Amino acid sequence: MKLRKVTAASAAVLALAVAATACGSDDKDDSGSSSGNGGGKKITIGIKFDQPGIGQKTPDGYEGFDVDVATYVAKELGYSEDQIQWKEAKSADRETMLQRGDVDFIAASYSINDERAAKVDFAGPYLLAHQDVLVRADDKDIKAPADLNSKKLCSVTGSTSAQNVKDKLAPKAQLQQYPTYSACLTGLQSGAIDALTTDDSILAGYASQSNFKGKFKLGGFKMTNENYGIGVKKGSDLKAKINTALEKMVSDKSWDKAVEANFGPAGYKNEPAPQIGNVVK
Structure with missing residues (x-):
């Protein structure tokens, strides 16, 4: 008899818990995010x-x-x-x-x-x-897109930025493809490449990193509108x-x-x- 009473009580508690859960579900969206x-x-x-x-x-x-x-x-x-x-x-x-x-x-x-x-x-x-170039802060040779002729120009593998420069502005530029922009920056810092090209906003973001601060400058060429x-x-x-x-x-x-x-x-x-x-x- 006591066993039946305990079981009934447990069932009542379980029913209340289920009901509370059901009521709470109204406060959530389809993804389960809570209300607010x-x-x-x-x-x-x-x-x-x-x-x-x-x-x-x-x-x-x-x-x-x-x-x-x-x-x-x-x-x-x-x-x-x-x-x-x-x-x-x-x-x-x-x-x-x-x-x-x-x-x-x-x-x-x-x-x-x-x-x-x-x-x-x-x-x-x-x-x-705008598409632009990033060069070393002490660079005095690259003042215009045409100055990229015979220079080593880097962009990431699969990007069309460097090819655009070669096709339209500097046909003698030496294209260098690196796997990441960070790799291009390392090459630019060491002198393995002469310039890096992509959107100026992206270049500015990379150059603003604390480990690169003051080491690079933007050309300001505005080669495309993005x-x-x-x-x-x-x-x-x-x-x-x-x-x-x-x-x-x-x-x-x-x-x-x-x-x-x-x-x-x-x-x-x-x-x-x-x-x-x-x-x-």
């Missing part, structure tokens, strides 16, 4: 994990200009920092990630062009970068909301502070904040 700001959900944002000054994963978290922009935008959308889930967005994967819904938006040195805009929508642009936009899924209503957030970031000077914090040590002479929807060709 942003409607109780998480927001997933794609960034680069390996570009200092732009988007970088560090032992202490995530940092860079794109991270600062994305964090500001997320806050304006109603999400606190602890509700952001960062996801690595490699260049070749960005359109697919958006189309599959792996991320809500992507801020990853994502240049707007017609081919990409046919697959995804872009908010912004939020930064106008309009960085925030990618969203085609037809998403986030585009308009993100544009509103970007406009506010510029008006309250948070944009200027982010530029200075991430690129300032390299002496990066950035363009003024671009107007939303104005893609410079």
Whole structure:
């Protein structure tokens, strides 16, 4: 008889626990995120994990200009920092990630062009970068793109930046392909190469690292226009909301502070904040 009483009591406790769990489930979204700001959900944002000054994963978290922009935008959308889930967005994967819904938006040195805009929508642009070169701080020979003729010009394997320079500006440049930008920088520092080329914002980010500070300088050649936009899924209503957030970031000077914090040590002479929807060709 006592056994039956204990069993009944246990069943009652179990029933109460199940009921409490069921009631609590109303406070979670489909992914199990707890309620709070942003409607109780998480927001997933794609960034680069390996570009200092732009988007970088560090032992202490995530940092860079794109991270600062994305964090500001997320806050304006109603999400606190602890509700952001960062996801690595490699260049070749960005359109697919958006189309599959792996991320809500992507801020990853994502240049707007017609081919990409046919697959995804872009908010912004939020930064106008240019293809440039990085040379040693004491270099006095490379003052214009034509001076790269007969010089050893480095870019990462698979990049078209160095080839663009050779095809259009310096046909006698000696192209050197290294596996990473960090390897190019090491070669530049040792004298194995004479210049490194890619977007000036990326170059500034690398040159701003403490171990390279003061050792390199940007050429300031502005060889192409690279309009960085925030990618969203085609037809998403986030585009308009993100544009509103970007406009506010510029008006309250948070944009200027982010530029200075991430690129300032390299002496990066950035363009003024671009107007939303104005893609410079």
